[in-house]
Amino acid sequence: MNPFKKDVKNAWCPGCGNFAILNALQAALHDEGIAPHETMIVSGIGQAAKLPHYISANGYNGLHGRSLPAALGVHAANPKLKLIVTSGDGDTYGEGGNHFIHHVRRNINMLHLVHDNQVYGLTKGQGSPTTAMGQVTTLQKDGMKSMPINPVLLALSLGATFVARAYSQNIDQLKDLIKAGLNHKGYAMIDIFQPCVSFNKVNTYQWYSANTKPLPDDYDPSNLALAIEYAQKEAPDLPLGILYQVEKPHFMERQTHLEKPIIEYERKPQDIQHLLENHR
Numbered sequence: 352m353n354p355f356k357k358d359v360k361n362a363w364c365p366g367c368g369n370f371a372i373l374n375a376l377q378a379a380l381h382d383e384g385i386a387p388h389e390t391m392i393v394s395g396i397g398q399a400a401k402l403p404h405y406i407s408a409n410g411y412n413g414l415h416g417r418s419l420p421a422a423l424g425v426h427a428a429n430p431k432l433k434l435i436v437t438s439g440d441g442d443t444y445g446e447g448g449n450h451f452i453h454h455v456r457r458n459i460n461m462l463h464l465v466h467d468n469q470v471y472g473l474t475k476g477q478g479s480p481t482t483a484m485g486q487v488t489t490l491q492k493d494g495m496k497s498m499p500i501n502p503v504l505l506a507l508s509l510g511a512t513f514v515a516r517a518y519s520q521n522i523d524q525l526k527d528l529i530k531a532g533l534n535h536k537g538y539a540m541i542d543i544f545q546p547c548v549s550f551n552k553v554n555t556y557q558w559y560s561a562n563t564k565p566l567p568d569d570y571d572p573s574n575l576a577l578a579i580e581y582a583q584k585e586a587p588d589l590p591l592g593i594l595y596q597v598e599k600p601h602f603m604e605r606q607t608h609l610e611k612p613i614i615e616y617e618r619k620p621q622d623i624q625h626l627l628e629n630h631r
């Protein structure tokens with residue numbers, strides 16, 4: 352029995368790619384010998400961001416675009432928790448885009464799963480930062496007029512230490528990538544293509560299957576120039592796998608003024624009083 356499974360009503364549409372991401376995460380955590388009470392799952396708002404409700408673990412479902420600052424707060428207080436952020440493309444690259452930039456450059460020790468369905472799913476299919484130029488959506492009837500961002504290329508340019516791309520239908524590879532991300536020391540980002548069966552009629556299961564390719568067997572994920580080259584590939588050659596991985600000191604390792612995690616410091620009411628009186 353997988354302790355991360357939870358018997359709860361699920362509001363995702365039948366056939367949604369989110370189910371495979373949830374299952375892969377539960378399986379990967381259990382395979383890695385991590386317990387639910389050691390795990391913290393943080394999200395923003397959206398369909399993807401409902402995931403913390405569907406898994407048996409500590410969770411925080413916050414504000415749209417604000418998953419990363421909330422996650423950093425948790426991590427700074429208690430870096431011993433296995434931290435996972437799970438949110439949508441809109442939440443992460445749109446409303447949360449500024450947080451994304453600064454989170455990556457800090458190399459926070461956590462796994463970031465971005466459910467990239469290339470639309471704003473919860474609000475019924477408006478174009479998101481990853482919707483293709485020209486694509487007709489429920490709002491952009493005449494087609495998107497903006498260029499999409501390339502999340503994996505953006506992460507690489509910001510100095511990310513682990514950048515991967517997955518497809519929710521390739522379940523075994525997705526689970527392996529999640530395990531690799533869980534074991535990475537530093538910020539691990541997986542942008543996961545996730546079909547939205549209700550509101551994205553372009554990027555369907557058939558479309559992703561026809562337009563994605565595994566990285567070559569002899570691919571070297573420590574080569575940044577190669578990663579940048581592959582990250583720029585477009586359909587039908589969108590690459591799946593670990594594009595780049597390198598080890599660097601992570602954020603909490605650089606907080607040398609802290610002798611121990613913040614939650615282990617004893618706080619007395621008079622400490623707070625002292626702060627209030629001396630920092631007006």
Ligand SMILES: Cc1ncc(C[n+]2csc(CCOP(=O)(O)OP(=O)(O)O)c2C)c(N)n1
Pocket residue numbers: 396397398399400415416438439440441442443446466468470471472473474479
């Ligand atoms: C600040 C703010 N802006 C907009 C919204 C409305 N809103 C809620 S969810 C959402 C779209 C979520 O899209 P995405 O993050 O891609 O997740 P998905 O639903 O596609 O999984 C929007 C625009 C909001 N709740 N808060």
Ligand SMILES: [Mg+2]
Pocket residue numbers: 439440441466467468469470471472479
């Ligand atoms: Mg989305």
